[in-house]
Amino acid sequence: MELVCPAGTPAALRAAVEAGAQTVYCGFADETNARNFPGLNFDRDEMAAGVAFAHGRGAKVLVAINTFPHAGAEAMWHRAIADAETLGADAVILADIGLLAHAATHHPDLRRHLSVQAAAANPDVINFYAETFGVKRVVLPRVLTVDEIAAINREIDVETEVFVFGGLCVMAEGRCSLSSYATGKSPNMNGVCSPASHVDYAEEPGGLTARLGGFTIHRTAKGQPAPYPTLCKGCFTSGNQTGHVFEDPVSLDATHLIPALARAGVTALKIEGRQRSRAYVAEVVRSFRAAIEAQAAGRPMPEAALAKLSEGQAATTGAYAKTWR
Amino acid sequence: MDLTVGPNHFFWDAATVRVFYQGLAAAPVSRVVLGEVVCSKRLPFWQDEIATAVEVLLAAGKDVAITSLALVTLKRERKATAALAEIGLPIEVNDLTALHALPPGQPFWVGPLINVYNEGTLRWLAARGAVRVCLPPELPLDSIAVLARLGHDLGVAVEVWGHGRLPLALSGRCYHARLHDHAKDSCQFVCGLDPDGRDVETLDGQKFLTVNGVQTLSQSTASMAWQIEVLREAGVIALRISPQSVDFAEICDAYADRIAGKLTAAELAATLVPKVPGGRLSDGFVRGPAGAHWSGTATEGNRHGL
Numbered sequence: 001m002e003l004v005c006p007a008g009t010p011a012a013l014r015a016a017v018e019a020g021a022q023t024v025y026c027g028f029a030d031e032t033n034a035r036n037f038p039g040l041n042f043d044r045d046e047m048a049a050g051v052a053f054a055h056g057r058g059a060k061v062l063v064a065i066n067t068f069p070h071a072g073a074e075a076m077w078h079r080a081i082a083d084a085e086t087l088g089a090d091a092v093i094l095a096d097i098g099l100l101a102h103a104a105t106h107h108p109d110l111r112r113h114l115s116v117q118a119a120a121a122n123p124d125v126i127n128f129y130a131e132t133f134g135v136k137r138v139v140l141p142r143v144l145t146v147d148e149i150a151a152i153n154r155e156i157d158v159e160t161e162v163f164v165f166g167g168l169c170v171m172a173e174g175r176c177s178l179s180s181y182a183t184g185k186s187p188n189m190n191g192v193c194s195p196a197s198h199v200d201y202a203e204e205p206g207g208l209t210a211r212l213g214g215f216t217i218h219r220t221a222k223g224q225p226a227p228y229p230t231l232c233k234g235c236f237t238s239g240n241q242t243g244h245v246f247e248d249p250v251s252l253d254a255t256h257l258i259p260a261l262a263r264a265g266v267t268a269l270k271i272e273g274r275q276r277s278r279a280y281v282a283e284v285v286r287s288f289r290a291a292i293e294a295q296a297a298g299r300p301m302p303e304a305a306l307a308k309l310s311e312g313q314a315a316t317t318g319a320y321a322k323t324w325r
Numbered sequence: 326m327d328l329t330v331g332p333n334h335f336f337w338d339a340a341t342v343r344v345f346y347q348g349l350a351a352a353p354v355s356r357v358v359l360g361e362v363v364c365s366k367r368l369p370f371w372q373d374e375i376a377t378a379v380e381v382l383l384a385a386g387k388d389v390a391i392t393s394l395a396l397v398t399l400k401r402e403r404k405a406t407a408a409l410a411e412i413g414l415p416i417e418v419n420d421l422t423a424l425h426a427l428p429p430g431q432p433f434w435v436g437p438l439i440n441v442y443n444e445g446t447l448r449w450l451a452a453r454g455a456v457r458v459c460l461p462p463e464l465p466l467d468s469i470a471v472l473a474r475l476g477h478d479l480g481v482a483v484e485v486w487g488h489g490r491l492p493l494a495l496s497g498r499c500y501h502a503r504l505h506d507h508a509k510d511s512c513q514f515v516c517g518l519d520p521d522g523r524d525v526e527t528l529d530g531q532k533f534l535t536v537n538g539v540q541t542l543s544q545s546t547a548s549m550a551w552q553i554e555v556l557r558e559a560g561v562i563a564l565r566i567s568p569q570s571v572d573f574a575e576i577c578d579a580y581a582d583r584i585a586g587k588l589t590a591a592e593l594a595a596t597l598v599p600k601v602p603g604g605r606l607s608d609g610f611v612r613g614p615a616g617a618h619w620s621g622t623a624t625e626g627n628r629h630g631l
Contacts (some may be wrong), residue, residue, distance in 0.1 A: 034616055068442035068443065069442065069443040069445065071442065071464075071467070071468035072468070073445075096442065096445070097446045098446035098447075098448065101449045102629075119396070122397050122398055122402075123403075124403050124406070124407070124422050124425040124426070125397070125420070128421060128422070129421075142497070143396065143496065143497030151400075151550065165430070171494040171495060171541070172494070172496060172497070172498045174440060175396075175438065175440070175495050177463040177493050177494070178493050178494050178541065180463055180616055181493055181543055181610075181616035182615055182616070182617060183615050184613075184614050184615035184616070185413020188440065188463065209528075209529075213615050215527050215533055215617075216527040216529040217527070219491060237525070237527070237528065237530075238523055238526070238536070239504070241504060242528070245500060245503070245536065246500060246541070309547065319497045319498070323508060324497075325497055325499060325509035325510070
């Protein structure tokens with residue numbers, strides 16, 4: 001299987017490629033990509049250098065242009081697609097119908113992947129994207145079980161890519177405006193979720209309180225680790241119950257499912273984390289590369305290396321296991 | 326500008342559904358979208374009411390469309406979605422899966438759960454047969470204006486979310502089942518206990534969100550009470566009124582009066598606050614720093630936060 005690794009910066013791109021990533025994905029430093037965080041992403045020169053570096057070592061570069069263009073400002077997204085092609089990207093990752101249509105018409109030779117932000121969750125809609133816009137690969141939304149992924153692969157001709165490690169969206173991606181309800185900034189429009197610019201911490205009698213756009217997301221006792229206040233991982237009250245109504249502050253770890261995902265016909269495994277450091281990226285890539293090679297050779301998973309990655313973190317296999325729902 | 330009643334997002338029993346749509350026949354609304362949009366497991370409990378409701382509404386002169394499910398994953402959901410094309414009524418597409426079965430050129434409506442953020446997407450949908458689009462509630466006024474103008478040129482009626490708890494997210498996970506310690510597959514239909522969804526507050530008691538099975542809504546009820554004039558000026562053709570369990574006919578009357586100039590923004594808001602579940606309004610997606618924001622005043626009993 002192909003390992004698709006995050007590159008939030010040129011340094012992370014080089015680290016990922018050197019650690020054994022067959023493919024890296026990255027974005028331009030603006031609202032055209034869904035990890036539009038301060039200090040992250042690539043300007044045009046950096047993208048050209050990154051592509052040259054990756055191609056020189058036999059790795060591919062995918063450019064994520066996976067937000068939804070603002071009405072009246074589509075030119076910025078169109079330019080991003082044109083530049084990705086000119087700079088030698090191996091594919092663009094798109095979610096918006098208008099952009100897919102634009103790319104299919106104006107950049108027919110540029111390979112198109114469907115972003116997880118399009119939330120294409122069944123064979124009919126995947127075939128629709130493949131037939132209509134010539135999409136060659138679909139990144140599956142995180143609402144499906146491994147069995148459902150296997151069933152999808154039996155009914156489609158395009159490749160599938162699934163997330164196996166890193167941040168976990170609890171909601172169907174590209175169809176969530178929780179963040180903009182609280183902050184005005186959304187994944188779809190601005191490429192951010194629960195942005196740090198709208199986070200406030202306050203030492204209060206009950207503990208350290210984290211608020212997002214003025215809404216209390218969680219409160220942690222002194223000395224306890226305080227997770228980042230991502231809205232859907234917050235602690236809330238409903239009726240007489242208080243807890244993590246949507247999801248605990250966990251991240252995704254599907255390393256143990258690699259053999260099952262291979263059997264399900266998945267082409268590529270994706271690691272989330274363009275906001276992560278290059279040291280983190282290198283370590284995750286090395287461990288996953290070892291796991292994929294072990295899987296391909298029919299050897300057992302390198303448990304120790306994989307366990308080390310999630311050390312000290314609460315993890316889940318998310319929707320891949322039916323009981324999660 | 327006129328009114329469209331959207332599909333009911335909540336799980337009501339068949340008798341409640343029947344009374345609801347009978348009541349709508351006399352309401353000052355031009356069209357009604359009905360069908361199950363949130364969870365396919367609910368549909369068998371009230372499916373038989375759909376044909377009756379359609380008959381009543383058509384007889385009352387309303388345009389009627391049937392919604393697709395918003396997140397289609399299961400085989401039976403795919404079949405049901407494909408079968409919508411054969412009903413003989415317009416489909417409101419709320420998941421692109423529905424387009425797969427729709428012959429090119431057959432007219433359809435586009436619901437607020439489809440991401441229509443820009444001209445390219447609206448143009449593509451219009452070319453495929455879209456004749457009416459309810460824009461995603463997240464869109465700010467300047468985007469609405471661009472799309473409403475283009476819709477006019479393309480012959481697509483553009484409407485916006487006018488009233489109702491905002492559909493903010495969909496998930497593979499059922500939060501109602503989770504709150505009751507059930508698995509989704511044995512949910513025991515606990516979402517039916519909460520006819521306007523189950524409220525979720527922050528640890529400081531701020532009224533924040535509402536869960537409805539796999540869906541998460543705003544706890545505030547979005548209202549375009551203060552935005553009618555700017556939306557009309559922007560070229561918006563219709564307001565979508567999303568069903569709630571109490572006083573719905575009166576709410577439709579109040580919006581019709583506001584559009585007709587018989588009620589001011591403040592009068593409409595004052596009418597709404599005691600009628601909406603939780604008594605809070607918002608309009609921040611259209612014109613505000615964040616979706617939860619409200620243009621009205623504290624005297625409407627609707628202060629933000631605590």
